[in-house]
Amino acid sequence: MILTKLLFIVLIIVCALFYILYIWDFALVLLIVMIALPIIMFVSTLIAKRSIKVEFAVKDKNAVKFKDFPVQLVVTNNSIFPIGKAEAKVEYYNSFSKDISSFDLFLPIQPRNSQRVTFQLNSKFCGTIKIRTLYLNIYDPLRIFKFRTASNIHTEVTIMPEGHDIGGIVHYSDRVNEESDLFSEHRPGDDPSEVFDLREYNAGDKLNRIHWKLSSKKDDFIVKDYSLPIDVPCMLFIDLKCYSENDSALPVTDTLIETFLSISQFLLDNERCHSVVFFNASQNQFAEYSITSSADLASVVKALIASVDDMRYCQKPDVYFTENDSLSFASFTYISSDFNEKLLDSIDEEVEADFKNAVIIIDDIDKTASLGGGYSSLNVIPVVVGRISASIKDIDI
Structure with a gap:
């Protein structure tokens, strides 16, 4: 471009x-x-x-790991002057x-028209892929002048994590939320406030569970199975x-989530x-979410990924346990990349729970x-990066 100016x-x-x-x-x-x-x-190029x-155009704000997702850079020229060359x-x-x-990216920009340039990105780790323009340089048709515009136009795409099959035992506890109306659809229990099923009498059934009115109509003993409450105080922290600043930061965080x-x-x-419970940097506080369905879990995963800002600031977990010194659960599981x-x-001494895992x-x-053990009630489970299923085989929760 300097040679063109000198030539003129x-x-x-x-x-x-x-x-x-x-x-x-x-x-x-x-x-x-x-x-x-x-x-x-x-003058024409300035106009x-x-x-x-x-602007960026992204069809789907959520993508899966290892798969390409398309992103479009859309440049709209509302003037009557064409741009022979533009670079973003x-x-x-x-x-x-x-x-x-x-x-x-290189593209011409026609007058009173929009130009779309599509490019593909992918990620092998979950997280938020943040995309932005540093600049868009436009040139006049003779390449004498260059103008810079459109700095920091941005968008983002969430790369969703993948679930893995793990092994373990989910224990049922007497610690339930008595005000809840969430009951198992597959297992009977001992909560008389909800009837799970009606069946014929078997030897050993308690007499107080016989449905006398229905039994008189059926000419046989019909027994009520009570429901099993599933709203149990169970927490994942x-x-x-991020305790890794080297090349392992991404795979460790990916495995953590x-x-x-x-x-x-x-x-x-x-x-x-x-x-x-996790620290939400956008709210600058520890946030707690309830998960009762797959839809809740999907929503929490998005909130979890979005909670990490560009500075990757996160309050130390010690603060939460200091502020909440009377925790009581049926099970408590602490997930971290730091063996503190x-x-x-x-946690072993002060968190009250029937089952505790780190x-x-x-x-x-x-x-x-x-990763030493020796805790009286805390089970330490090491999980190797990329080997979740192989690492978690017998968790009690």
Whole structure:
């Protein structure tokens, strides 16, 4: 572009000398045209710059890992002046990582028209893929002038985590929410406030469960099976603080979130309602969500991913346990990528629960030996990055 400017300066000087040496009307017209042409290019491109609108178009804001998803850069030129060349600098990154990637897009922009450039992105880790423009450079048709616009136009796509099959036992407890109306659809229980099923009498059935009115009509003893409450105080606590600043940060965080998803889905599959607590950076506080269905879980996963800001700030879990010093649950599961012995000692001694687990994400199987046990009621479960199913085989929850 500098050479083009120098060329025009030389041509203007030559035309001026030509006009001085030859007193012709053609020489004057040529000089005027050579002087006016850059001015026209400047003014028309400046008008076009002020008439350009840039945005991203994403068909689906949610995508799955390892699969390409399309993103469109839409440039609308509302002026009557065409742009022969435009170049956009686009960068993207995962909110769980500081690694930024970028690429260039080249396109012409027709007058009173929209140009769409489609590009494909993918991610092998869950998280929020944030996409933004650094700039859009536009050039006049003669490539004399360049104008910069559309900085920091942005959009984002959520890469959803994948659930994994895990093994374990879901224990049923007497600690239930007595005001709840959530009962098992598959298992009977001992809650007389709701009838689960009616069946014929079997030896050993309690007499107070006989449905006398219905039995008199059927000429046989009919017994009521009571319902099993599933609204049990069961909590998953997720420590989202990133303790890895190297290449393992993304895979560790990915495994952390997928571990939570797998345990939560395991509880739902066994009809166990539960709650989850994590630090929400956008709210600057610990947030608690109840999960009673797959729809709740999907909503919580999105909120979990969205809760991490670009600074990846997360309050230490010690703060939550200090502020909530009388916790009582049927089961409590702590999920983190940091083996904090002092905190685990505190959970072991101060959190009241029938079953307590500490699920620790590690990036190397050799670190398993360093995760000591010796807790009176806390079960420590190491989970190797990318090996959730193999790591969680016998969780009691």
